[in-house]
Amino acid sequence: MTWPDTDVTAxxxxxxxxxxxxxxxxxWADAFASVPRHVFxxxxxxxxxxxxxLPVQWGDPRYLDTVYSNNALxxxxxxxxxxxxxxxxxVLMLAxxxxxxxxxxxxxxELGTGTGYNAALLSHRLGDENVTSVDVDPGLVDAAARRLEQAGYRPYVATGDGAGGWPGRAPYTRIIxxxxxxxxxxxxxxxxxxxxxIVAPIGYGVLRATVTARGxxxxxxxPTPAHFMPRRRPAAAPAFDAVREADPTDTKVSPGDVLDRFKFPLSIALPGYTSCSWRDDDGELTAVGLWTEDGSTATAPVSGAVRQAGPRRLWDAVEDxxxxxxxxxxxxEFHVNITPDRQTVWYREPDGPAWELPTTP
Ligand SMILES: C[S@@+](CC[C@H](N)C(=O)[O-])C[C@H]1O[C@@H](n2cnc3c(N)ncnc32)[C@H](O)[C@@H]1O
Known part of the structure; x- marks a missing residue:
């Protein structure tokens, strides 16, 4: 069901x-003023x-005001x-x-067609023929194609793992x-x-890179924070049972730092990590947990006694x-250098603190 574009929505x-x-x-002002987000x-x-x-849709009191506000939906x-x-x-889309x-x-x-809204903004600015958008979810691609058509846009949309790009329509001068x-x-x-x-969220930041030569x-x-849903890949399960058996160690790092000031650098140091937190009845943080797809897991209660299990000692990365x-x-202040062999993130100076990104995206 698609909702009409009326004087009110306009x-x-x-x-x-x-x-x-x-x-x-x-x-991009004209694109945002022209593309009806509620259709998508x-x-x-x-x-x-x-x-x-709870689903919210046309007719619900908050629907239109929320769709036309700076909210991720x-x-x-x-x-x-x-x-x-x-x-x-x-605001993040605009940035x-x-x-x-x-x-x-x-x-x-574009990797990640989703609703088709960003593809519509791109089509509005560059013309349908210049936009290729891929999503891993066929249901989303079908719905996006219908809504794009209803809004008057016909970019090329397709189902696939966007990490493979879409070779049939390459080369691309811009990749998002x-x-x-x-x-x-x-x-x-x-x-x-x-x-x-290339503009792409890497961990909890957005990288802008320019291709200097092949590869x-x-x-x-x-500067902006970013909280995109991860590219879909096999989910990692935390090994909390193994962690319970591990010997505890002390830490001087506040577990809360994992959830705020280290959130972005940790996503560079431990690519693809997942975190969770435990809170008491008053909402106060009592512990955080971390895990990566190789099964490495760590828990850090605010009272101390960090426990780690698996092939990598994740809390050691937090200490670093x-x-x-x-x-x-x-x-x-984080820069990236990409060669065919490696992708290196460095902080402030090329010979400053550095981290290697994984070879699989
Ligand atoms: C934040 S949403 C995209 C928002 C979208 N650009 C829009 O304007 O509505 C992220 C999308 O990435 C898609 N996605 C996740 N993993 C993917 C992959 N490997 N290849 C292509 N799309 C993927 C998800 O299905 C989801 O629709």
């Missing part, structure tokens, strides 16, 4: 576009205090209630589109990912034209970050 959209761009200087998000889900999800849940697709926060620095005639590849990656996929570099710009790129992270950073490290 007026809300104009106001929304103006609020996104208070200085009236974005070349006919239903979204909000979470109640007890964790259950969860649009699909799996059978466990885990979000599997969303329409991202518009990423601006970082993409498009020019007329650019050919764009809207699901979090652990590294830049080789296919992006293979399918990029010389000088192409090579350099770039740095944008605490030894490296005094305060909150700025994302835009």
């Amino acid at each position: 007026a809300l959209r104009q106001k929304f576009a103006a609020e996104l761009n208070p200085n009236h200087d974005s070349e 998000v006919p239903t979204f889900y909000t979470q109640t205090d007890n964790g259950s999800w 969860t649009t699909q849940l799996d059978e466990h209630g885990i979000p599997t697709s969303s329409s991202s926060e518009p 990423m589109l601006e970082a993409l620095d498009v020019h007329d005639g650019d050919a764009v590849f 990912a809207t699901a979090a990656l652990r590294a830049i996929p080789d296919a992006f570099l293979d399918q990029a034209a010389p000088g192409a710009v 090579h790129a350099t770039g740095r992270f944008l 970050l605490a030894a490296t950073f005094d305060g909150v490290p700025r994302r835009d």
Whole structure:
């Protein structure tokens, strides 16, 4: 079901576009003012205090105001209630589109079609023929194609693992990912034209890189935080049983740092890690847990007694970050150098603290 575009939705959209761009200087202003977000998000889900999800749609009191506001909207849940697709926060979408620095005639590849809203913005700016968008979920691709058509856009959309790009329509002069990656996929570099710009969430930051030669790129992270859902890959399970058996060690690092000041650098040091937290009845943090897909797991209660199990000692990576950073490290001080053999993130100076990204994205 798609909702109509009316005077009311058009007026809300104009106001929304103006609020996104208070200085009236974005070349994306016309796209945000023209593309009807509600057509792409006919239903979204909000979470109640007890964790259950409620659908919100046309006719519900908060529907239109929320769709035309700077909110990320969860649009699909799996059978466990885990979000599997969303329409991202518009301010972040705008920052990423601006970082993409498009020019007329650019050919764009997007990983993560989702609702189709970003593909519509790209089509509005560059023309349908210059936009290719791929999602791993065939149901989402079908729905996005229908909604794009209803809104008057016909970019090329297809089902597949976007980490493979879409070779049939390469080369691309601009590549954007809207699901979090652990590294830049080789296919992006293979399918990029010389000088192409790649904008992609890596961990909890957004990398902007320029392709300098085949297989090579350099770039740095944008200042903005980013919380994209991860590119879908086999889920890792935490090994809490093994952790319980491990000998405890002391730490001087506050477990809460994992959830805020180290959230981004940890996503570079431990690509693809997952964290969880435990809280008491007053909502106070009592412990955090960390795990990676190789089964390595650590728990860190606020009372001390860190326990670690598995092939990697994850809390040691947190301790290393605490030894490296005094305060909150700025994302835009992290740079990236990509060669065909390795992807290296370095902090402030090329010979400063550095981390290798994995060879699989
Ligand atoms: C934040 S949503 C994308 C939002 C979208 N650009 C929009 O405007 O609505 C992330 C999307 O990435 C997709 N995704 C996850 N893993 C993927 C993969 N390996 N290849 C392509 N798409 C993937 C998910 O299915 C989800 O729809």
